[in-house]
Amino acid sequence: MYGLTLSQEIAHVPYTEPKQRWLREELGLQFDPFEHLDAGADPHLPEYLIDHGAFEILWGDWSSFLFAPPGGGKTAFRVRLMRACRVGHEGREVFPILFRPPRPVEEGVPPDEKEFFRALLQEAGAGLLFQLAYQPYRFLELPPLLRRQIRQTLEETLPAPLRYYLLQMEEAGSLEPLAQAFDPTARGLPAEPLPATVRSFCRALSGNGHVPATQASLALPPDRRFLLLAQLLFQTLRYESVYLLIDGADAYTQNPRWIVRLLEPLLTRMNELTQQKIFPKFFLPDDVAPLLEQNGRSLLTEPTKMAIIQWDRDSLVAIVQDRLYIASEGMYNGLEAISSRDAPRPAEEYLVGFVTPPVPREMLLLVGRVFTEHILRVGPYGRLEGRDFEAAVQWYTGSRGRVYPCPGG
Numbered sequence: 001m002y003g004l005t006l007s008q009e010i011a012h013v014p015y016t017e018p019k020q021r022w023l024r025e026e027l028g029l030q031f032d033p034f035e036h037l038d039a040g041a042d043p044h045l046p047e048y049l050i051d052h053g054a055f056e057i058l059w060g061d062w063s064s065f066l067f068a069p070p071g072g073g074k075t076a077f078r079v080r081l082m083r084a085c086r087v088g089h090e091g092r093e094v095f096p097i098l099f100r101p102p103r104p105v106e107e108g109v110p111p112d113e114k115e116f117f118r119a120l121l122q123e124a125g126a127g128l129l130f131q132l133a134y135q136p137y138r139f140l141e142l143p144p145l146l147r148r149q150i151r152q153t154l155e156e157t158l159p160a161p162l163r164y165y166l167l168q169m170e171e172a173g174s175l176e177p178l179a180q181a182f183d184p185t186a187r188g189l190p191a192e193p194l195p196a197t198v199r200s201f202c203r204a205l206s207g208n209g210h211v212p213a214t215q216a217s218l219a220l221p222p223d224r225r226f227l228l229l230a231q232l233l234f235q236t237l238r239y240e241s242v243y244l245l246i247d248g249a250d251a252y253t254q255n256p257r258w259i260v261r262l263l264e265p266l267l268t269r270m271n272e273l274t275q276q277k278i279f280p281k282f283f284l285p286d287d288v289a290p291l292l293e294q295n296g297r298s299l300l301t302e303p304t305k306m307a308i309i310q311w312d313r314d315s316l317v318a319i320v321q322d323r324l325y326i327a328s329e330g331m332y333n334g335l336e337a338i339s340s341r342d343a344p345r346p347a348e349e350y351l352v353g354f355v356t357p358p359v360p361r362e363m364l365l366l367v368g369r370v371f372t373e374h375i376l377r378v379g380p381y382g383r384l385e386g387r388d389f390e391a392a393v394q395w396y397t398g399s400r401g402r403v404y405p406c407p408g409g
Helices: 017-026 074-087 113-134 144-157 162-172 176-182 195-206 215-219 222-235 256-262 270-275 286-291 313-327 347-352 360-378 386-398
Strands: 064-068 094-099 241-246 278-285 305-308
Touching (some): 064 074, 286 305, 347 386
Parallel strands (some): 064 278, 064 305, 241 278
């Protein structure tokens, strides 16, 4: 399993009320920009993503592969693409499905295709409910017969009963319960519906009554049911395309050959899917790229597009600066602004010299540790000091070689 050199739990003091007050009142940070080492859990990620020119490779009606080292930002780019689909970037109507392949029964064993596509169906159902709740007019403007069709689709595909999610949303008056259940990075989307609109949507969807699944529908294999769901997206909801974002395949194994085997059900159907206007977008470790061969033919050819993300010291420094700028609402973009005079200068360049391997997750780990060392030494008060930087570096370099599980990123 891929892992962090150091665990998040050890790296950071929890985001308690005293820490939050210190960050906000003394340091001018509206949130902790180094709290989340797992990009998939960071609701602010789309605000400070460094693009590397990858978005133009991902944003289009074609299959694409994005490769990056472990901890090198795969999930960050997936989040950017997901958000673009959700908000209708460039006026396009693209439906996104976040797909995290199910855990294999045994490492290296090809997945059971029925279970694989059953998991994909659940992710598609979750995506459908979220998008309808975010843009409720898509549902509310439909005639009763089509509303019932959508209700039935949700009943048949969601990982939990539809009523469970509707009750949570109605109580919250927001999309928060869905974001928490399906994708934390979906928080804070622009123009989210008002509480009254969310509750009206929940009542309308509830009011269409439970539609029992037909035997004919349940008898179909999951891959066929997935294609039927896609047709509903095109014909009833008028989407142009479906982008299938595959992330987290490296959560279960670090062997690139086994990652390829895990994805075989999709890799072998790429032509079929693209003909149906369903475009897979893979976010994978960089060592998988040489193995993507099928019957001697490379999958990394036209019309497929590929991006390889590489990091250097300047780009890692930029990550810290961008996060500070966003979290401080433009007040500053460097650690010097919240550090005493004895702190290293420029502080980000000092820290990046110790980061191994040079990927975002390790950089965030070390910077976050500076804050932790300060709190452990004096509590959540005052500015960062030189001794905090020294202690963080000592902790980081002295802990090399210990590996803790962490989601792929």
